[in-house]
Every structure is written in structure tokens, then in C-alpha cells.
Amino acid sequence: MLIPEATKVHLYCGVTDMRKSINTLAILVKEVLHLEPTNGHLFLFRGRGGDKLKALYYEENSFTLWYRRLEKGKFFFPRNIHGNIELTPEHFKWFLASINTRIIKAMNR
Numbered sequence: 001m002l003i004p005e006a007t008k009v010h011l012y013c014g015v016t017d018m019r020k021s022i023n024t025l026a027i028l029v030k031e032v033l034h035l036e037p038t039n040g041h042l043f044l045f046r047g048r049g050g051d052k053l054k055a056l057y058y059e060e061n062s063f064t065l066w067y068r069r070l071e072k073g074k075f076f077f078p079r080n081i082h083g084n085i086e087l088t089p090e091h092f093k094w095f096l097a098s099i100n101t102r103i104i105k106a107m108n109r
Helices: 022-031 089-096 101-108
Strands: 009-015 042-046 052-059 062-069 084-087
Touching: 022 042, 022 052, 022 062, 084 089
Parallel strands: 009 042
Antiparallel strands: 009 084, 042 052, 052 062
16 A cells, blocks of 8 residues: 555544445544545544454545455554544554554553
């Protein structure tokens, strides 16, 4: 997944129905996270089982939706009262490289 280095990455800390499409994920970003889905940020959503991840990204008048499924293991998202956590570019690279995502919990301390 190639995105510009300055792109902000937001983890949605709740569980997401992986049947949701681009439109319903964009509504979730707007109504639950109170962010604009067309602002050029990347939004990550985890499925109930923890092994599926969707990423929503907007650039140049179009949305892109990525889907990732782990054969083994799970994506672990921390819980927080705001509903989302912004990742640093380094944490995002670790996340995509499937380094133990429990490390994200350390960001909230």
C-alpha cells in the first residue's frame, strides 16, 4: 500500500462489519469519527474476528478500498474513548508488516 509520507492514518477502534462498502465506511468516518473522509487521510477498520482489515483512502476525486486478511493471527486494535487513534508513519509501517500490533497500545501511555 503506497500512500504519501505525510498522510495521517486513523485506526477506528471499534469492530466493523466487513460487508460495509466505500459509501458506508465514509459515512462511519463522518458520523462516528467526526472527520471528513475526503481529506486525504487513511482510515483503517478491523473485522469482528480480528483477522480482516479494510483501509479507506481518498485522492484525486476517487476512493480506494483495500482489504487485507491474515491467514494466521489477528489485528489487535486498542480501545479508546475517542473511537480512533492516529498512527505515526512508523507505526503504520509496523502494522502493515504484521509486526505484533499490540505495540500500538504503548502509544496511548
